Amino acid sequence: xxxxxxxxxxxxxxxxxxxxxxxxxxxxxxxxxxxxxxxxxxxxxxxxxxxxxxxxxxxxxxxxxxxxxxxxxxxxxxxxxxxxxxxxxxxxxxxxxxxxxxxxxxxxxxxxxxxxxxxxxxxxxxxxxxxxxxxxxxxxxxxxxxxxxxxxxxxxxxxxxxxxxxxxxxxxxxxxxxxxxxxxxxxxxxxxxxxxxxxxxxxxxxxxxxxxxxxxxxxxxxxxxxxxxxxxxxxxxxxxxxxxxxxxxxxxxxxxxxxxxxxxxxxxxxxxxxxxxxxxxxxxxxxxxxxxxxxxxxxxxxxxxxxxxxxxxxxxxxxxxxxxxxxxxxxxxxxxxxxxxxxxxxxxxxxxxxxxxxxxxxxxxxxxxxxxxxxxxxxxxxxxxxxxxxxxxxxxxxxxxxxxxxxxxxxxxxxxxxxxxxxxxxxxxxxxxxxxxxxxxxxxxxxxxxxxxxxxxxxxxxxxxxxxxxxxxxxxxxxxxxxxxxxx
Numbered sequence: 076x077x078x079x080x081x082x083x084x085x086x087x088x089x090x091x092x093x094x095x096x097x098x099x100x101x102x103x104x105x106x107x108x109x110x111x112x113x114x115x116x117x118x119x120x121x122x123x124x125x126x127x128x129x130x131x132x133x134x135x136x137x138x139x140x141x142x143x144x145x146x147x148x149x150x151x152x153x154x155x156x157x158x159x160x161x162x163x164x165x166x167x168x169x170x171x172x173x174x175x176x177x178x179x180x181x182x183x184x185x186x187x188x189x190x191x192x193x194x195x196x197x198x199x200x201x202x203x204x205x206x207x208x209x210x211x212x213x214x215x216x217x218x219x220x221x222x223x224x225x226x227x228x229x230x231x232x233x234x235x236x237x238x239x240x241x242x243x244x245x246x247x248x249x250x251x252x253x254x255x256x257x258x259x260x261x262x263x264x265x266x267x268x269x270x271x272x273x274x275x276x277x278x279x280x281x282x283x284x285x286x287x288x289x290x291x292x293x294x295x296x297x298x299x300x301x302x303x304x305x306x307x308x309x310x311x312x313x314x315x316x317x318x319x320x321x322x323x324x325x326x327x328x329x330x331x332x333x334x335x336x337x338x339x340x341x342x343x344x345x346x347x348x349x350x351x352x353x354x355x356x357x358x359x360x361x362x363x364x365x366x367x368x369x370x371x372x373x374x375x376x377x378x379x380x381x382x383x384x385x386x387x388x389x390x391x392x393x394x395x396x397x398x399x400x401x402x403x404x405x406x407x408x409x410x411x412x413x414x415x416x417x418x419x420x421x422x423x424x425x426x427x428x429x430x431x432x433x434x435x436x437x438x439x440x441x442x443x444x445x446x447x448x449x450x451x452x453x454x455x456x457x458x459x460x461x462x463x464x465x466x467x468x469x470x471x472x473x474x475x476x477x478x479x480x481x482x483x484x485x486x487x488x489x490x491x492x493x494x495x496x497x498x499x500x501x502x503x504x505x506x507x508x509x510x511x512x513x514x515x516x517x518x519x520x521x522x523x524x525x526x527x528x529x530x531x532x533x534x535x536x537x538x539x540x541x542x543x544x545x546x547x548x549x550x551x552x553x554x555x556x557x558x559x560x561x562x563x
Contacts, residue, residue, distance in 0.1 A: 095121035099289045106286045112183060112219060115271045115279050119182045122288060123295070124374060124385065128280050129181045131384050133174050136411040141419075144463040148443045153431060153458065160430035161422075165213040169422040175215040176418055177411075180258040181280040184272035185225055187216040187243065188256040188418060190425065198242070198249040206428040218272040220245050226274040227263055237263045237275070256421045284377035290370045297363065381407050405469045412466050419464070427459050481518040488514045501537035505530050 092100075098114050110118070118125040145153045162168045172188065179186035191197050192209040202209075218225070224243040228235040235241070239257040242249045259277030271279045281288060375382035381404045433451050440447050446454065492511050496504055512526045 093121060095292070099292055104285060104289050108285050109270050110279055110281050110285050112271045112273065114285075115182050115281055118281050118288065122292070124288065124291060125281075127385060128284070128374070128378050128380055129178045130174070132380060132408065132411050133177045133181075133415075135384065136408045136415065137170055137174060139467045139469070141464045141466055144461075144465075145458055146461050146463075147458065148445060149439045152439065156430045156435060157426060161426050164422075164426055164429060165211065167213075169426060172213045172215065173415060173418045173422060176256070176258055177415060179215055179217050180260045180277065182271075183218045184261075184269045184277040184279045184282075185218055185257065185259045185274065187221055187225070187239075187258070188421070189214045189216055189245070189250055190254050197245075197254065198251055200251050201253040203424070203428060206425060207432040211425070211429070216245055218274070222273040225257060225272075225276060227276055229266055229275055231265075237265070256418055258418065280378045280380070284374045287370050287373035287377060291374065294363075294367050294370060401470075408469055409466075423462065423464060424459070427462065428455075431455055431458060478520045481520050485514065485518055485521060501534055501541055504537050505534040508533060 094117050098117050119129055143154045143157060144150070145157075161170070165172055176186055176188045189197075190201065191212050191214070192201075192205075193212065195202075195209070221243055224245075225239055227237050227239065230236060240252070242251060243255055243257075244250070260280060261277045263276050265275075267275060269276050269278055269282075271282070371385055372382055374380075375385050381400070383400045383404050436446070436451050436454060488511055492507055495507050499507065509528060509530050512528050515522055515526045
């Protein structure tokens with residue numbers, strides 16, 4: 076309700092309610108209502124599901140690190156250096172920067188990642204050759220920062236139709252496009268204004284879910300009421316009669332006080348016609364559980380977020396974690412990863428130039444003679460071209476299942492080696508053994524350490540052993556022994 080003076084929204088006890096309650100209950104929110112910029116910020120900051128809808132999918136998609144490969148010399152050292160810079164760049168790390176970018180775009184409908192250099196004009200093009208020595212900073216800009224710049228063209232004949240293009244103004248300061256990565260939640264619709272993003276752009280993840288988000292708050296009020304009433308005792312006492320004096324009132328008051336203060340281990344005496352019980356919530360449980368689950372499902376459907384993510388994060392019961400739910404969640408998170416690809420590619424290029432500097436290149440030359448004749452620019456170009464980053468499979472198997480699968484694969488590899496080793500020459504024997512060693516090293520669930528072989532020494536030993544056997548045998552045919560035994 077509202078007071079008669081200041082117009083503030085008041086709670087049941089007459090005290091001013093929170094900003095969330097004022098905005099969700101103090102204005103007519105109906106199906107189809109569009110949230111404002113301030114309401115989106117309030118939901119994200121205060122609503123129990125606000126941060127989950129905006130952050131949880133991004134957090135889960137980033138829960139695994141990408142697998143980085145740079146085929147060529149010094150691969151392990153280059154990858155180690157890349158991760159060191161990746162986790163330290165911008166003082167927060169590139170993963171946090173990208174997480175903030177994606178979270179803000181889901182909150183408001185659009186956001187923008189900007190990179191700047193201390194002492195450099197933001198309106199100038201980003202000098203990639205100077206990144207190695209530059210002191211970079213990364214800002215995640217929300218729609219209020221870029222208001223008026225990311226409205227998007229509505230001219231269907233324009234190359235910039237519904238696309239972010241040109242310089243973007245941030246509080247009156249122009250940023251060069253090479254410094255920015257705009258990101259939208261969903262695609263823009265022709266002449267469809269988004270209040271929370273101040274433009275004809277994407278939509279907030281809260282937009283379609285606004286009404287059920289309000290219903291969820293109402294269910295929390297019910298939770299609070301049930302919690303307060305769950306400890307209420309109902310005492311059925313025999314009436315004292317028509318004449319009640321002060322002594323009788325005192326006696327009944329003492330009995331109620333004893334009942335209130337009683338606890339486990341004590342004995343309470345009541346009359347044979349008296350009864351003590353709690354409130355019966357049996358008839359409330361089933362419909363309330365159904366309504367609460369429907370609210371969660373409505374929020375999930377409206378926001379496009381799998382119900383399993385919301386249900387697990389809120390500890391809501393009633394949603395199974397069956398294989399179909401898991402598959403849908405994996406598909407959704409794979410889409411989130413694809414949606415982040417542009418931001419990751421942008422940060423990868425910056426981190427590579429920041430990590431693989433001329434000074435780092437010089438540290439590789441003493442250990443890799445082949446690099447001593449290579450120019451730094453050539454080496455860097457080849458390394459950036461060969462750079463590959465892949466997300467691991469979200470559908471990870473338990474360690475026990477991995478061990479079983481690797482055991483079968485290892486037995487197959489040994490069986491193949493048993494067939495090949497007796498019939499090939501020493502050089503090819505070395506190749507077979509090396510191949511088998513590679514398979515051993517890939518079975519991390521079976522073997523704790525790597526198997527390292529000197530192929531040149533092995534080939535020389537096999538050749539010498541064959542010659543000695545030929546001289547000793549004088550042409551006698553011997554059945555070659557089985558080099559390996561395979562368990563059944």
